[in-house]
Amino acid sequence: MWSPPCNVGSTVTTSIAAPEPPTRELAIRVRGLRRSYGDFEAVRGLDLDIHRGEVFALLGPNGAGKTTTVEIIEGYRPRSAGEVTVLGFDPALGERALRERVGIVLQETVADQYLTVLEMVQMFTGYFPHPLEPQEALALVGLSEQAGTRVRRLSGGQRRRLDVALGIIGDPELLFLDEPTTGFDPNARREAWDMVRGLRSLGKTVLLTTHYLDEAQQLADRVGIMARGRLIALGTPDELMGTGGAAIIEFEFGGSEGTPPELPANAIVEQGRVVIHTTEPTRVLAPLVAWAAAAGRELPGLRVVRPSLEDVYLELVARAEEMTP
Amino acid sequence: MSGLRLALRQVGYENRSMRRNPASAFFTAIFPLIFLVVFTAVFGNREIPVEGGTTSMATYYVASIAAYSVINACYTNVAMNVAFAQDLGQLKRLRGTPLPAWALLGGKVLHAVLIGLVLVVIVAAFGWVFYGVDLPTRTLPAALLALAVGSAAFAAMGIAVATIVPNSDAAPAVVNGIMLPLTFISDLFIPMQSAPEWLTTFASLFPLRHMAIAVRTAFNPFESGLGYEPMHLAIVAAWGLAAALFASRYFRWEPRR
Numbered sequence: 335m336w337s338p339p340c341n342v343g344s345t346v347t348t349s350i351a352a353p354e355p356p357t358r359e360l361a362i363r364v365r366g367l368r369r370s371y372g373d374f375e376a377v378r379g380l381d382l383d384i385h386r387g388e389v390f391a392l393l394g395p396n397g398a399g400k401t402t403t404v405e406i407i408e409g410y411r412p413r414s415a416g417e418v419t420v421l422g423f424d425p426a427l428g429e430r431a432l433r434e435r436v437g438i439v440l441q442e443t444v445a446d447q448y449l450t451v452l453e454m455v456q457m458f459t460g461y462f463p464h465p466l467e468p469q470e471a472l473a474l475v476g477l478s479e480q481a482g483t484r485v486r487r488l489s490g491g492q493r494r495r496l497d498v499a500l501g502i503i504g505d506p507e508l509l510f511l512d513e514p515t516t517g518f519d520p521n522a523r524r525e526a527w528d529m530v531r532g533l534r535s536l537g538k539t540v541l542l543t544t545h546y547l548d549e550a551q552q553l554a555d556r557v558g559i560m561a562r563g564r565l566i567a568l569g570t571p572d573e574l575m576g577t578g579g580a581a582i583i584e585f586e587f588g589g590s591e592g593t594p595p596e597l598p599a600n601a602i603v604e605q606g607r608v609v610i611h612t613t614e615p616t617r618v619l620a621p622l623v624a625w626a627a628a629a630g631r632e633l634p635g636l637r638v639v640r641p642s643l644e645d646v647y648l649e650l651v652a653r654a655e656e657m658t659p
Numbered sequence: 660m661s662g663l664r665l666a667l668r669q670v671g672y673e674n675r676s677m678r679r680n681p682a683s684a685f686f687t688a689i690f691p692l693i694f695l696v697v698f699t700a701v702f703g704n705r706e707i708p709v710e711g712g713t714t715s716m717a718t719y720y721v722a723s724i725a726a727y728s729v730i731n732a733c734y735t736n737v738a739m740n741v742a743f744a745q746d747l748g749q750l751k752r753l754r755g756t757p758l759p760a761w762a763l764l765g766g767k768v769l770h771a772v773l774i775g776l777v778l779v780v781i782v783a784a785f786g787w788v789f790y791g792v793d794l795p796t797r798t799l800p801a802a803l804l805a806l807a808v809g810s811a812a813f814a815a816m817g818i819a820v821a822t823i824v825p826n827s828d829a830a831p832a833v834v835n836g837i838m839l840p841l842t843f844i845s846d847l848f849i850p851m852q853s854a855p856e857w858l859t860t861f862a863s864l865f866p867l868r869h870m871a872i873a874v875r876t877a878f879n880p881f882e883s884g885l886g887y888e889p890m891h892l893a894i895v896a897a898w899g900l901a902a903a904l905f906a907s908r909y910f911r912w913e914p915r916r
């Protein structure tokens with residue numbers, strides 16, 4: 335008689351099963367985390383597991399509690415309640431053995447330094463047991479040309495790059511990046527993404543916060559969205575965006591060009607613009623394209639896009655803010 | 660790297676930062692000399708009575724300004740440096756690295772102590788060359804001891820005061836507001852022989868007057884003993900210890916916002 339293997343459901347039920355699979359060791363484990371500032375509760379019961387080797391992005395509107403959460407995990411701020419374990423340590427104890435293994439890029443840039451970029455990086459190499467070469471760290475953040483420049487003469491984005499260089503100089507197993515690319519030009523952002531991907535390929539764990547949803551989408555294995563001190567969504571970017579091949583079709587249509595074939599029922603026609611949300615873009619598009627081709631005309635401004643993480647994010651956050659006072 | 664080596668390395672970086680800011684370095688070096696020249700000129704380089712005889716006003720001032728140099732370098736500079744480093748977020752960032760706290764602060768203190776010693780040498784050499792002031796020889800160990808105890812104690816007081824400075828804009832006002840009035844009543848700038856007794860008694864509660872006395876005894880050309888002032892130095896050291904305890908209790912790494 336045939337009987338199913340007993341662990342057949344394990345891949346689909348990991349989120350329900352309590353014990354963690356031993357192969358995916360946790361870098362960070364947070365349970366029931368709370369933090370109040372006076373009467374105001376900034377973090378209201380947060381559970382979070384971040385696996386080793388994972389790039390995790392924490393998203394959320396201003397004041398959601400991201401920095402509070404990250405700085406508790408880094409060991410900077412005390413917690414009001416809950417458990418936090420980082421690489422097996424309680425970060426609140428501030429042990430040197432833990433600090434040797436993590437790199438921290440804070441949200442605020444440190445200003446006003448008389449030392450040069452290279453001197454700053456050299457100064458930090460002395461703090462860690464097996465640091466990167468200073469020039470290597472500068473190359474990774476694209477600051478090699480500014481090595482001899484005094485820090486106070488750097489531009490805003492260059493200072494931010496130095497912050498990142500100082501965060502990775504100790505060759506950390508676990509890197510915290512609180513809004514690392516704020517102030518970066520588009521090229522610098524692409525370079526920073528490459529850097530994070532490089533760290534990921536070396537098996538490092540990265541916890542980053544960002545307001546750039548494309549950044550999260552590009553970099554993160556998993557994304558958590560916070561609002562009002564709570565985690566309101568958690569999953570891979572694909573999971574959050576819906577895996578059903580959802581798409582948005584848009585084109586311009588004035589009406590004077592004749593009658594198009596029948597549009598799906600949920601099509602929105604507004605100010606000469608047609609927007610169709612669908613899970614079957616090919617099927618919806620085929621008759622439209624055929625019609626336009628037969629009439630020898632274009633569908634001006636035609637775009638087929640997936641709903642971005644941004645669309646999903648905005649909707650989730652709006653819903654969460656409606657629900658909590 | 661060991662903590663001690665890290666602390667020494669921090670001294671090097673502190674020094675490099677200071678030299679990158681030549682205006683600050685220049686005025687730190689010239690400040691005590693300005694006081695020496697101005698006070699000697701204002702009060703006249705006449706003979707004044709001291710234990711065992713009379714000396715020139717310049718002799719009194721070289722010793723006093725030497726004491727003041729140590730106070731300025733250790734208390735004022737450390738308080739400002741730490742308050743600014745805190746407000747700018749430098750301390751917070753360093754706190755996230757394995758650099759031990761004591762190596763970071765120890766580096767700042769050690770640098771201040773060295774600067775204080777350099778200033779003392781400048782003041783003493785200036786007094787010897789331009790005013791013919793006798794410098795301590797037999798009492799040199801006592802002078803060095805007084806300067807060393809004072810350096811450590813006033814640096815600790817600097818860190819303690821930095822913990823109560825709310826932000827870098829307020830730093831000069833708080834740091835000087837505490838120390839400057841005391842310098843005027845502690846027999847450092849103005850000889851206090853004719854001051855009312857209550858004022859001297861009040862000044863004796865604080866460490867500056869005791870520091871001034873300890874240094875001046877060691878600099879007194881008529882000093883018959885070895886020039887040690889254990890009671891006065893003990894009071895200075897007690898203040899330093901209290902400040903260190905206060906600082907270790909209330910020190911904050913993060914900017915106050």
Ligand SMILES: Nc1ncnc2c1ncn2[C@@H]1O[C@H](COP(=O)(O)OP(=O)(O)OP(=O)(O)O)[C@@H](O)[C@H]1O
Nearest residue numbers: 371374376394395396397398399400401402403441
């Ligand atoms: N030191 C503090 N004292 C009092 N309130 C604070 C403190 N730090 C943060 N808060 C409050 O806690 C809430 C969460 O702040 P936090 O900095 O964690 O948000 P965030 O998600 O990082 O926001 P942002 O995206 O703007 O960086 C905010 O309402 C903030 O005003």
Ligand SMILES: [Mg+2]
Nearest residue numbers: 400401402441
């Ligand atoms: Mg933040």
